[in-house]
Amino acid sequence: MDLKFRNKTITGILTVLPKRVVPFEEEMGDYNFPEKNSLRLKKVMGYNTHRIAAEGQCSSDFCIFGLQYLFDNGLLDKDDIDALILVTQSPDYYMPPTSNLIQGHFGMKNDMICLDINQGCAGFEIGLIQSFLLLEQETINKVVLLNADVLSSKVSKHDRNSRPLMGDAASITIVESCDNDQEILCSVNMDGTGAKAIMIPAGGFRTPASEETAAMSEDMAGNLRSLNNIVMQGDDVFNFVQREVPPMIDRLLERANKKVEDVDWYMFHQPNKLMLNKLAEAIGIPYEKMPSNIVENFGNASGVTVPTCISYNLGDKLTKESYEICMAGFGVGLTWSSILMRVGNLSFNKIIEF
C-alpha cells in the first residue's frame, strides 16, 4: 500500500540501550555446535556483542528512563505531548496498555491518546506512519513514538538461530507537524499467511504457558527450545525479505522520481549482516550507504534497530545537517514497510544507557 504525507517531520531521536554487554563468545558454549561452526556463523552474520536487559527490566522502564532524560534536559515538555504511541511485542502486561502506564507514571494530561501497537521488525516504520496519520488531526501537533522490546528473556539460551542476534533496547522519536510540505513517501505491506514464520507459540490465550509448554525439545538442527520461546523459520524469513524488499524500495524510489544514488542513507532493519549485504547488492546500494553495524554491536531489538542505526551512525551530524533517508523494516507479521523522507536539524540524536 502506498501512502503519502506532507507537513510532518522528525525533530528528535533518542536510543536507550541496556548497560549489559554480552559478547558472542560468552554464550557460544551454550549451543549444541562445534566452536568452529559458531565462529564461522559469527563472521558471516556479523554477530559480536549484544545488549541484554537486566532481569526484571521491562519495556516501560526503558521508555520512562529515556523520557525522564528528555524532560530533565529540557528537550521535551510533557504537556506538549498529544499522542504517545508504543510499538512493542513485549508489553509489561496483557492489560492495561503499557503506553497508558507510561502516561500515568508521568502524570501527563488526559487530553491525549495512548496507543500500543503490536509490531516487530517493521515497528519503526509502522509507528511513524501511525504518527503521521494522527498528525493529520488539527488537535494533534506532537507525537511521541516509543519503540521498545525486551525479548531476550523469551529466547532459549540453547537456540543458535535466535539468541545471538537478539538485543533489548528502546527508542524515543519525536514526530511533529511542520510548515515544510516536502513529500514523505511510505509503503506498507502485510502477509498474514506467513505470520507463524516468527512467533512465540505459547503464553497467549490460544496456548497459555504451562509446565508442558516449558518443556524443551531439540529441532533437526540441534537447537533446544520450548513453546514459550521465540521460534524463527530462518530460511523462510530470509527468502521473504530477499523477494519482497528490493521491489518495494525500487517502487518507492520510482514514486519519488529518484535514483538509488540520490538517497544519502539507507537505514534498514538489522537481523544480520548477510541479509543486509544481499539487499544492498540486489538494490544496488553501496555498502557504505547502508550501515550494517547494529546487530554486530547491540543486537536486533526489533523496531528499535532503525532508530539505533540513525543515532549510532549519524549522531550529532543529524542535529546540524539534513539527509534524504530511506528507512525499511521487514519481519514479524509478515510485515514489510519503508519510508523515504528528509530527516535533519534534529534537536537531539543520541544514545544513552540504562
Added chain:
Amino acid sequence: MKEKIIEILSDLRSEFDFSEEGVDFIKEGMIDSFDMVCLVDELEQQFGIKISGVDITSKNFSTVASIEALLKKNGVE
C-alpha cells in the same frame, strides 16, 4: 567442481558424508539454514562470485548437483 563442493560441505559439517548421491542434505538435517549462509560465504570466497539473495533457498543447497547448478548459473565453469 563437484569435489570442491564436497570438500567445502565436509569442512562445514565434518560429521556427515556428503559424497553419497541422492541424499537431500536439508531433509536429512545435514545442513540447516545457518549452515547454508556459511556455505554461501564460503562459495563466494572460493569461487569469487556473488550469489543473489533470492537464490539462497533450501532447494539450491539440498544436493551437490543443485549447488553445482547454482555455481554454473553464477558463471563458474
